[in-house]
Amino acid sequence: MLYQHGTLGTLIAGMLQGTTSIGEVTKHGDFGIGTLDGSDGEVVILDGNAYHANAQGEFKALTGEELTPFATVTDFQTDETINVRHITDAEALLAQTKRRAASDNIFFAVKMTGKFEMMHVRMMPKEEPPYRRLSEVAKNQPEFTREQVEGTIVGFYAPQLFHGIAAGGYHLHFVDDDRTFGGHVLDFEMNSGTIEINNIDTLQQHLPSNDAQFMGADIDYSNIAQEISETE
Amino acid sequence: MLYQHGTLGTLIAGMLQGTTSIGEVTKHGDFGIGTLDGSDGEVVILDGNAYHANAQGEFKALTGEELTPFATVTDFQTDETINVRHITDAEALLAQTKRRAASDNIFFAVKMTGKFEMMHVRMMPKEEPPYRRLSEVAKNQPEFTREQVEGTIVGFYAPQLFHGIAAGGYHLHFVDDDRTFGGHVLDFEMNSGTIEINNIDTLQQHLPSNDAQFMGADIDYSNIAQEISETE
DSSP, X not given: OEEEESOHHHHHTXXXXXXXXXXXXXXXXXXXEEEETTTEEEEEEEXXXXXXXXXXXXXXXXXXXXXXXXXXXXXXXXXXXXEEEEEOOHHHHHHHHHHHSSOSSXXXXXXXXXXXXXXXXXXXXXXXXXXXXXXXXXXXXXXXXXXXXXXXXXXXXXXXXXXXXXXXXXXXXXXXXXXXXXXXXXXXXXEEEEEEEEEEOEEEEEOXXXXXXXXXXXXXXXXXXXXXXXXX | OEEEESOHHHXXXXXXXXXXXXXXXXXXXXXXXXXXXXXXXXXXXXXXXXXXXXXXXXXXXXXXXXXXXOEEEEOXXXXXXXXXXXXXXXXXXXXXXXXXXXXXXXXXXEEEEEEEEEEEEEOOOOOOSSOOOHHHHGGGOOEEXXXXXEEEEEEEEEOGGGBTTBOSEEEEEEEETTSSOEEEEEEEEEEEEEEEEEEEOEEEEEXXXXXXXXXXXXXXXXXXXXXXXXXX
């Protein structure tokens, strides 16, 4: 079971206010990704612990009380394991990983643990109200690159039909073993490590019905698929 | 909680084989809609009982053993009740109903019980393998009209962002009180009756991971939003 609070489409449309707590989200899974109130940075959840990378390059553990507008989690269970070495083409590795998953037509969680020769991430800058659409905010995203870093990529694959609710294809965040660095993964090279796949056939999609602003909004989704592709 | 097995998009793309049983679906809700193996006709589930209207105009109770590629159910609970009389404009009534729901941005189930001056339905004809895309099948859908009929409209509203997984907007089926007539609602006039709304903020979307054909398929969703609008 994949549990998601909020949708990527609603976030992209500029509904950036936090609508549930990280602690509420982690009740539904110990492994996942998200962002904080104001689309502030990148959340990564691993072994039930939540971390946050902001646009200033700061990294910290979360208490669980922080609010999030959008987060996706699962209780990770390993269905497939792939050992890899000397990966310089991340895109090819992700394509190979998808072929080892049960299908392109269901979800899967992916955990990539190992030594990375290079890790290239970005962090979404926190936006203050009145919020702009995320495709505008995303035009100025700080990017960071680390070399020789050990850690874990935490993420999900969503079938193309779900592009809008999530990002169709992969959506990956990173956390290092020292818990000092992470973000939204743009590219990487991997010296050696392990890829684990968790095939998932059920999405539990929760919408923020407690949030008056969301409930009352007239949300413009007319160009959402393209905006998501540009922003992510 | 709204429970859905399969997606409308996958059905529209021609994956018409039944992938779970009606009895399995009704474990997740006593109120809902669907179709049978081969996109055969229109299923309506009311008070935990499932019925089927086929393209020959036949209507029968289902045993629960029948297979379905796509069905949506909830355990219906009434949040809002509207009493109505002398409705000749179904579209205006549905717009009014939506304004009484909690939001356009979450799901709701709608139950419309009463005396209908006119009920205009269609039934999707059963398709045999190799299946065509549903937009092709739908070009020859028998339509039926009954006058002076008592019964219940059973259906759902989905937010526009979910167009693809479901039909954005309303998707309504009908069953008469005598359990002799029903189908997919195209239009109606209502003499008097009651509209009940059940606001729903969580979708549990189940994909048919037990079906090798679905799992292995290269599904073309490139024009799916428009195909759904044309077909439904």
